[in-house]
Amino acid sequence: MNNKLIQTLKNKLQIQDSQVKLLQFYKKYCLPTSETSNSIKSLQFKAYFNLIMNKSFFFGGPFCIKYGINMVSNPATIMYSPFFFVGYGVCYSAYVYFEGLRNRNLSEINILALREISLQTYEHLLYLDAEFHLNTSSRSNIYSLYKAQKGIESNLRSLNQYFLPLLADISLTTAILCFNFGWPFFTSFLYRRKIISQRKKQEKLADFTISQALDNLFTVKYFSAEKYELKRYNNLLEKLQKLSIDTFKTLATLNAIQRLILSMGLTVNLVLGVSGVQAGVITPGDLILIQSLMLQLIQPLFQLGMMHREWVESAIDMKDLLQIMTRVPKIQELPNAKDFIYKTGSIHIQDISFEHIQNKQLFKNFNLQIKGGEWIVIVGESGIGKSTLFNLIFRLLDPSEGNISIDDQNIKTLKLESFRKYFGIVAQQSYFFNDSIKNNLLYGLDLIYDLTPEMIKQKEEEMKSLCKQLKLSKLIESLPNQYDTQMGDQANKFSGGEKQRLQIVRCLLRGAKILLLDEPTSALDQNNEQFFIETLEQVLKIQDLTVLIITHRLHLTKVADKILYLGQNCQYEYGTHDQLIKNHQSYNKYWEKYQKQ
């Protein structure tokens, strides 16, 4: 077999595999399976009943015409024929009525299914591990979800409304198409799928490019790259235009071929029927019956082209979503996970090893014991694994060996939310919603802790008091809408130091007992750093929090009870500043280097 043929077969098998996965995904929304929710199941039964009624009247009508016509041609029965013609009218009306009812059931199923799938996808995305989110773009995930929502609606409509009731008709039509036109007809289907898939990819790329540029507008401006961005977008649009034209050309050709075949079938049918009547094999009523049935069937068959186009486009949109939904989160709770019980906030790391990528080990037989209420400053060269250690303690990552316990409870055995809610994380890059200051600071509290409106009021008071202690209240109260002021995209209205202090307020309001601060002063000058640390000490020391601070500014070590120095080749040193200076060479050298800067 030549390579081209092998490739074509491979493509075909891949397509069939993804189609099977897609059909499996939709199964519970088309058939009442054990996974189907009760509300959808009851709608499905109603839809089946209405389908049976609808089809009975659909076939009943032409039979009424047949008997009516046969009676017209016999003088003895002609007087009864009008009843059958009226019967035809009744059948047709009933057929339309039950079709309407069924469509209503199907639309409700679609709406419920869409809601279920959207929620499941969002939940899955939220609970997927940090590594997945680091390796994918959130924009692209949102785009996949948005596109898939459109796809689901269209796919389910095609399946429930057309494909399943018409399955028999479609297989018959397929057989006729194969018989008349053979494989070239199907090759054109595959070719179309390829172009549509390319067009979709191009569309995604164009949308992605524009949103990236707008998200990073300041980078574009700082590099005077407006013209470059426009050119890049225009190039993508040019390719997209060509693929769109190809898609519509192939669609028009396919539709024309399909209509031609169906019209020819009708004509042949009529000619054969007339010769049957002439030969006395069938009655004129039979001829009308066959032709009426054919005309009734032809309408949905004419829609085959449109349905095929919708199915292919939506199936491609669904591909990304299926990929996301079939990914298993790396960090998962055990089935019998327990609730965490907070005691003092002590952290015990036992013999852990970890590497992000093979042969680039960051931790090997690493041990650490932190007492509740201690302040630990973590130092070391850039890229040595300081932030990774935070991610391991918070269980965004799991060590390949060893265990981490908080208050003597192994975090692998705990419900994630139950211990994570005791953590407050102040990241290097502050993450805020484009919402008011108040909503950002009280983010999710009412739902997470089931707070009543009175308790929320208390929290608002606490928020104001914390803002005062962290020297933020003057600034906020000077703003036109005070705590209701919108923070803007990425909180750009606030300075680095202000953002860090706002993050701390947010953590304390959530009742954090263990604070992880990742380079909290990296954006500050010396004066502001001094001010920040003093404020932090005043506020935090009285709260008895366990505090871990990552920093490159070694004079921050003065606030620490102990220092963790991470060195090359998974070496580390741990103790008070004086102990490390006295007994540990690497920290000593690191400290000397810092002093000289």
Ligand SMILES: Nc1ncnc2c1ncn2[C@@H]1O[C@H](COP(=O)(O)OP(=O)(O)OP(=O)(O)O)[C@@H](O)[C@H]1O
């Ligand atoms: N998700 C990841 N996949 C692969 N490698 C990663 C990942 N996250 C971090 N790394 C790598 O692991 C190493 C440690 O990263 P980490 O962010 O923990 O360093 P750090 O000590 O906090 O550095 P810095 O002081 O510059 O913030 C780096 O070499 C980094 O490139």
